[in-house]
Amino acid sequence: MPTVPKIISVDDHIVEPPTLWTDRLPAKYRDRGPRVKRMKGQYGVRDGKGFFDTTVTEGPHTGWSDVWLYEDMVAPLTAGYAQYGLAKESRDPVTYDEIHPACWQQDARLKAMDANHNEASICFPTVPRFCGQTFMERTDKDLALAALQAWNDYILDDWCAGAGAGRLIPLSIIPLWDVELAAAEVHRTAAKGTSSITFSEAPHALGLPSIHSGYWEPLWQACNDTNTVVNMHIGSSSRMPTTSPDAPQFVGVTLTVQNSIHAVADWIWSGIFNRHPNLKIALSEGQVGWMPFFYERMDSAWRRADLYDPHIREVLPNPPSTYAKNHVYGCIFDDLTGLRLRDTIGMDHIMIEIDFPHSDSTHPHTQKVIADLAETAHLTDEETRLLVRGAAINCYNLHRYGITH
Known part of the structure; x- marks a missing residue:
């Protein structure tokens, strides 16, 4: 059975303390x-x-x-x-x-991480929702910006500081309603040490300009220039896929990865990665088993571009799948199919998530879950290291927090 080194989870959650904003x-x-x-x-x-x-x-x-x-x-x-x-x-x-104190208290969270062989964790918001929709939807935008920045400063100055430094990795949210403010917040929080922001997998579903509109270019440039990763958590479009209004809940649970599939298609075909070579995206709860087929499908369409729109080769001079390398990172918790297709996806582009404290979290048995996955997929020790921590270290440049190998 492969050795499981200390785990870096790229998708956990914080329940904000009740007095954070007051x-x-x-x-x-x-x-x-x-x-x-x-x-x-x-x-x-x-x-x-x-x-x-x-x-x-x-x-x-x-x-x-x-x-x-x-x-x-x-x-x-x-x-x-x-x-x-x-x-x-x-x-x-x-x-x-x-609720368990580890949901919202730093010392309890660190103890819970220790009990789960978990060295480091990136935490998404709860009250602001996955990409800050709570603030975007409110009327008073001066207050919204102040509240948003208060959350970012709490994460940077309290949650990820002190005993949490190097273990709780800062993520920031941005003011979605104004791209210039969003770019400025990227620069502000990057200067304070954030690793990434969270963004919508489908901004048009929130009533915002689409990925293809060109509106977001100042934001992508800011992320490119500061090496800030763009996280897109399942549900950050405030909608989940389903088939019909009367479909049972398990239909939606089965189809959740569709949101990530749509996001990757948008991002690659838009040419963002060609324009911003340092930009990376991470698909939280998106899994990866679907990637080989969809990359193949995009390449097939690109080769037949004369039938659709030859202009696409000016946007994407190379086949679409080549832009996934060093740009698109998948996040999994139980994707055995994806691990079996690792040679096509790239083991250095697959990261693990624990999803604490949500219902599908593998806590406190994550080490065994990973060991079983690694054994069943016949991962080598090096491949297991990449899954458990190596890919995350490279994606988020975690060396800056003293996390190595």
């Missing part, structure tokens, strides 16, 4: 910025948006919740955001007193 926002914003109020009720969905119904206080899925309030947002803390250690369904309301 502690950090200027006084004039504190009563309007994100804040917590304990309420009793039931989580529900109305017009496609989640809400907390305080008129329903008795029932199988009712209870006390620490509810995040911010302008028109009423977002209850539910078990799905902090599933580790909870014997509750994902939609059940919970409070900070109930």
Whole structure:
């Protein structure tokens, strides 16, 4: 059985401390910025948006919740955001007193990582949502920018500092509503030590310009110039693939990787990597087993460009698959098919994720899960090292945090 070295997880999550914004926002914003109020009720969905119904206080899925309030947002803390250690369904309301301290306290998180053979971790936001949609959707953009920067500064100055330095790797969010502000925030947070930003896998689904529009060029240039990786987490388009309104949940669970497939097609065909040679993207929860076929499909279309649009060869002088190298990184937790196709994908482009504290997290058994995957896929010790840490070190330039080999 291959040796499993200390793990670097490129996809975990932080549940923000309840006083993050009230502690950090200027006084004039504190009563309007994100804040917590304990309420009793039931989580529900109305017009496609989640809400907390305080008129329903008795029932199988009712209870006390620490509810995040911010302008028109009423977002209850539910078990799905902090599933580790909870014997509750994902939609059940919970409070900070109930969830595991490792969800939101640095010292407890580091102990949980130690117990899981986990050296380092990149954490995505919860209250801001995967790519900051919470701030984009609010009306007061001055407050939104202040709240967004407060989150980034908390991650850089508190969560990833002190005992967390070199173990909790900083990720930043950007103001999606203004590309110039977004580029400026990349430069600001990169100067403070961030490794990456999070972005939408399909910005047009959020009502923003598409990848093909050219609108985002200042942002990509900023990321290219600062070696900032662009993370696209499944669901960062605020939508998930399904087949029909009455399809069971497992249909959607099966199809989640479609979001990453669409994102890679957009990014490669747009020519972004040809224009920005240092730019990298990471597909959080995107898996990789689909990559060989879709790269082959894109190359086939490129060779037959005369039938579609010969201009594409000016955008992409080389076959599309060649732009995946050193630009597109996949993130997996159980993709045995992808590992068996590693010679086509590139073992140095496949990274592992733990997804703590969500329900599909492999914590606290990640070391065994990886050992079983490596044995079944016949990975060598070096291939296992690349999966567990080597690819992440190279992708995110983790040497800057003292993480090597």
